[in-house]
Amino acid sequence: MTTYPSKLLENAVNELSRLPGIGRKTALRLCLYLLGQPEGVARNLGEAVIRLRTETRYCARCHNISDQAICAICADPRRDEGVVCVVESTRDIMAIENTGQFRGLFHVLGGKISPFEGKGPADLTIGSLEERAGNGKIREVVFALSANMEGDTTSFYIYRKLKDFGLTFTTIARGVAVGDELEYTDEVTLGRSILNRMPYETAYNKT
Amino acid sequence: MTTYPSKLLENAVNELSRLPGIGRKTALRLCLYLLGQPEGVARNLGEAVIRLRTETRYCARCHNISDQAICAICADPRRDEGVVCVVESTRDIMAIENTGQFRGLFHVLGGKISPFEGKGPADLTIGSLEERAGNGKIREVVFALSANMEGDTTSFYIYRKLKDFGLTFTTIARGVAVGDELEYTDEVTLGRSILNRMPYETAYNKT
Numbered sequence: 001m002t003t004y005p006s007k008l009l010e011n012a013v014n015e016l017s018r019l020p021g022i023g024r025k026t027a028l029r030l031c032l033y034l035l036g037q038p039e040g041v042a043r044n045l046g047e048a049v050i051r052l053r054t055e056t057r058y059c060a061r062c063h064n065i066s067d068q069a070i071c072a073i074c075a076d077p078r079r080d081e082g083v084v085c086v087v088e089s090t091r092d093i094m095a096i097e098n099t100g101q102f103r104g105l106f107h108v109l110g111g112k113i114s115p116f117e118g119k120g121p122a123d124l125t126i127g128s129l130e131e132r133a134g135n136g137k138i139r140e141v142v143f144a145l146s147a148n149m150e151g152d153t154t155s156f157y158i159y160r161k162l163k164d165f166g167l168t169f170t171t172i173a174r175g176v177a178v179g180d181e182l183e184y185t186d187e188v189t190l191g192r193s194i195l196n197r198m199p200y201e202t203a204y205n206k207t
Numbered sequence: 208m209t210t211y212p213s214k215l216l217e218n219a220v221n222e223l224s225r226l227p228g229i230g231r232k233t234a235l236r237l238c239l240y241l242l243g244q245p246e247g248v249a250r251n252l253g254e255a256v257i258r259l260r261t262e263t264r265y266c267a268r269c270h271n272i273s274d275q276a277i278c279a280i281c282a283d284p285r286r287d288e289g290v291v292c293v294v295e296s297t298r299d300i301m302a303i304e305n306t307g308q309f310r311g312l313f314h315v316l317g318g319k320i321s322p323f324e325g326k327g328p329a330d331l332t333i334g335s336l337e338e339r340a341g342n343g344k345i346r347e348v349v350f351a352l353s354a355n356m357e358g359d360t361t362s363f364y365i366y367r368k369l370k371d372f373g374l375t376f377t378t379i380a381r382g383v384a385v386g387d388e389l390e391y392t393d394e395v396t397l398g399r400s401i402l403n404r405m406p407y408e409t410a411y412n413k414t
Contacts, residue, residue: 042260
């Protein structure tokens with residue numbers, strides 16, 4: 001049991017070490033770093049963290065983090081509102097946006113169905129996705145969920161909920177990652193990439 | 208260049224990634240974690256960090272972090288005020304206190320002499336250590352500084368400043384770490400551990 005020389009330090013170590021991936025030793029190192037910096041560093045950090053949690057809003061349509069009632073992506077008239085990409089979190093939107101390859105809209109589920117973490121369909125924004133699907137503007141739903149059992153369960157659940165709306169359902173391609181050596185690719189991925197092989201011209205954007 | 212869906216999120220990522228060892232990806236992960244937690248988690252963290260920096264005091268005698276004008280160690284009448292252990296930071300005090308092997312007082316330098324980091328003797332609490340050495344109560348100064356050139360430079364500088372006060376100077380033992388295999392010990396450490404060999408009875412507390 002470590003004894004801290006002050007309650008303030010102990011308290012800051014306690015709070016920092018609640019964060020995932022930050023243990024008590026790291027938390028102590030961060031505290032001592034902050035003590036050696038100008039006061040503004042700690043003040044800005046503390047205020048940014050509080051404001052993040054208390055003032056962040058979520059897009060009323062897609063549930064992405066947003067500064068406005070409707071997020072910048074949903075509000076962009078150049079985007080194709082007929083295509084909705086279903087993701088788990090804001091982080092996935094950021095990753096997909098970084099590729100510059102998607103011009104549709106998003107829908108943030110807020111996680112995936114995971115009995116292990118106690119998350120059921122009611123904990124996700126599936127009801128709101130159903131409403132969107134019923135508005136007549138959407139023609140394609142793209143699933144971009146984790147390539148594991150929970151992701152697959154979630155997309156299948158949503159597929160069954162929406163299949164009577166007359167939409168097209170797609171899922172992002174699973175296969176050998178660009179740059180990967182075939183001999184080091186796991187056999188499930190390799191197997192699926194052979195089963196789901198695609199026209200050469202499509203794969204290399206030659207059309 | 209990542210685009211963030213909100214200024215609040217971008218701002219929090221910026222502030223968190225100023226901390227040593229926390230990159231922008233980790234900062235984003237921490238922010239999304241905080242957004243998923245009850246409001247109190249972010250509020251407590253933010254306030255703890257601000258209070259740490261704005262309210263922390265330092266012991267007027269040894270410069271350790273403290274809740275009081277004089278720290279708990281300096282104020283403890285059971286401690287031997289004739290022995291002062293010179294350390295770089297509060298973290299070293301915590302490490303030494305954890306061993307339960309030292310009953311004297313401390314003196315926190317606030318770093319070590321390091322031209323590389325632009326730290327000179329005037330940036331450390333050496334003047335205040337000289338005052339303490341001159342008060343007639345101290346008989347031994349124990350150097351517990353890093354076992355590298357900067358630590359050695361610092362202890363030598365302090366030694367020359369204090370050598371006329373008629374004190375005993377010691378340094379914590381350098382040698383093969385307890386539990387280490389000899390064949391994996393670096394040769395400088397092994398060489399010094401042979402040169403500075405010690406009576407068997409002393410090393411094993413058999414006296």
